[in-house]
Amino acid sequence: MGLEIAGLSAGYGPVTVLRGVDFTARPGEVTCIMGRNGAGKTTLMKAIMGLLPGTGSVRVAGVEVLGLPAHRVPGHGLAWVPQGRRLFGPLTVAENLEIGGLLRGNRPEIRAHVLRLFPRLGERLGQVAATLSGGEQQMLAIARALCLEPKVLLLDEPTEGLQPSMIALIRDAVGQLRAEGVAVVLVEQRVEAVLKMADRVAFMAHGRVAEMVSAADLAPGARQFAEFVGV
Amino acid sequence: MSGAKVWALHLAVLVALFAAQYLLPPYHATNLARVLVLALFAMGYNLAFGYTGLLSLGHALFFAGGMFAAGLPAYHFGFSAGPALILSLLGGGVLAGAVGLFALRTAGVSFMIVTLMFAQAGYLTLIYFNAWTGGDQGFAVPASGRSLFGFALSSDGPRFAVAWGLFALGFLVCLALVRSRFGRVMVAMRENEERSRLLGYNPFVVKLIVLVISGLYAGLAGGAWALLFGYAGASFATIQYSILPMLYVLLGGAGTVAGPVLGAALMFWLIELASGLTSAWLFLVGAALVVLVLFAPKGILGWVREKVWRGLP
Numbered sequence: 246m247g248l249e250i251a252g253l254s255a256g257y258g259p260v261t262v263l264r265g266v267d268f269t270a271r272p273g274e275v276t277c278i279m280g281r282n283g284a285g286k287t288t289l290m291k292a293i294m295g296l297l298p299g300t301g302s303v304r305v306a307g308v309e310v311l312g313l314p315a316h317r318v319p320g321h322g323l324a325w326v327p328q329g330r331r332l333f334g335p336l337t338v339a340e341n342l343e344i345g346g347l348l349r350g351n352r353p354e355i356r357a358h359v360l361r362l363f364p365r366l367g368e369r370l371g372q373v374a375a376t377l378s379g380g381e382q383q384m385l386a387i388a389r390a391l392c393l394e395p396k397v398l399l400l401d402e403p404t405e406g407l408q409p410s411m412i413a414l415i416r417d418a419v420g421q422l423r424a425e426g427v428a429v430v431l432v433e434q435r436v437e438a439v440l441k442m443a444d445r446v447a448f449m450a451h452g453r454v455a456e457m458v459s460a461a462d463l464a465p466g467a468r469q470f471a472e473f474v475g476v
Numbered sequence: 477m478s479g480a481k482v483w484a485l486h487l488a489v490l491v492a493l494f495a496a497q498y499l500l501p502p503y504h505a506t507n508l509a510r511v512l513v514l515a516l517f518a519m520g521y522n523l524a525f526g527y528t529g530l531l532s533l534g535h536a537l538f539f540a541g542g543m544f545a546a547g548l549p550a551y552h553f554g555f556s557a558g559p560a561l562i563l564s565l566l567g568g569g570v571l572a573g574a575v576g577l578f579a580l581r582t583a584g585v586s587f588m589i590v591t592l593m594f595a596q597a598g599y600l601t602l603i604y605f606n607a608w609t610g611g612d613q614g615f616a617v618p619a620s621g622r623s624l625f626g627f628a629l630s631s632d633g634p635r636f637a638v639a640w641g642l643f644a645l646g647f648l649v650c651l652a653l654v655r656s657r658f659g660r661v662m663v664a665m666r667e668n669e670e671r672s673r674l675l676g677y678n679p680f681v682v683k684l685i686v687l688v689i690s691g692l693y694a695g696l697a698g699g700a701w702a703l704l705f706g707y708a709g710a711s712f713a714t715i716q717y718s719i720l721p722m723l724y725v726l727l728g729g730a731g732t733v734a735g736p737v738l739g740a741a742l743m744f745w746l747i748e749l750a751s752g753l754t755s756a757w758l759f760l761v762g763a764a765l766v767v768l769v770l771f772a773p774k775g776i777l778g779w780v781r782e783k784v785w786r787g788l789p
Contacts (some may be wrong), residue, residue: 292612294674296670296673296674314678315673316674316676316677316679318674319675324674327671327674333671334664334669335662335663336660336663336664336667343660344664344672345675346658347657347661348677388502392673393676474569
């Protein structure tokens, strides 16, 4: 079931950015979204999360969420880690996780699960989030979203600007989530990262999903990368 | 910093403030009672502004609302201080809730302006009904209304005890609140409202709850002021009384539990000292604030938390 989007149109006031997006993300798969700047990737994330009004359909595990106020969308199993992390800087790692999991009752097994995925956070529970390294902040942003026990996890360029060792840790965590049956949607611009992590790739252009292909059918010099990403 | 240490530190502050009445000359002990009531007001303001990021210019309405909710029944119907204080608490909370229902549909500068407009409307309402409220001149609360469990609140001892008791109650509730899960949600709302929404929190509801709690503090402080110092007047609904708690909080440290009382005390005595030196005392107060903004923009305890003691709540 995962995430099923049909005919989604959305934008900012009179400006329409998404023009009938059709897209699916299946449980236990990593689906990457690629496209040039302005193709509508982040707008798609915002529309899915209820931050922008839209028309069409967005279903999570079969339940329609389009039109719900944004604060009610996470309760249906959707979590988004936007670009730039946006942690609650003055709060500690433990407090950030607590806030993430409050609506799920902060069950100890959820906390244990995210700390198994990111053991480094377990060593820094009492540390103020603003003082973490960039990679650790990204881990915390993902961990905090996982406290919602999402069925569908949206990640917006999670490895951008990170050192290789951190990128590997985050990739491992994404792989683990896929193995656990989470539908992971990854907005990513780097071909190498997409080829390493993705099961399927959606290429966006002009506010639509122009092509949806299996990652196994893509190679580093594939036509789609040149045509839709410009690399 | 462990929970036990935090509570011990704050209890020590309360003990020190209680002991101060025996160490200070009577004139300054009475002033300390005033500071404690103003600090109660500022603590409520701090919950909204310092912890949740709601920059209000309407808190004078909640303070005056509590003041008249206590003062009018005492003046017109002979209520004693106990029921009058409860009415002041309710008055501040209900007004804050009513204002919040409208004002919280806005944010930032718009929120400031809308809250200011509500406070101005409240001030004009008090003036309009001057037959009941006494208008700008206000009224003196009668002795019958200044009696609590048989103690006359016009006497130094009971007055200080009630001021300290109400302050202590507000102080401990504030500490418990900001250390609770809800307290962390308040901070999350201040830091990033959109992110909080994406974690499933309804910002409107969270901010409305905080504003009502803040109004309860302001109302109780207003009622206490009327009953302890024997006067209620529409001048307490002017913008000056919305700005004062903001200054106390900024000076002491926004988002710290003890910041408002430190800020209120320093500002009170700074004004006292400056007005004894020159009629242009506002100039000296302004200069002190400029120094503060330049060298400790997060306030005194905000600076302490940043440089010395990260765990300071």
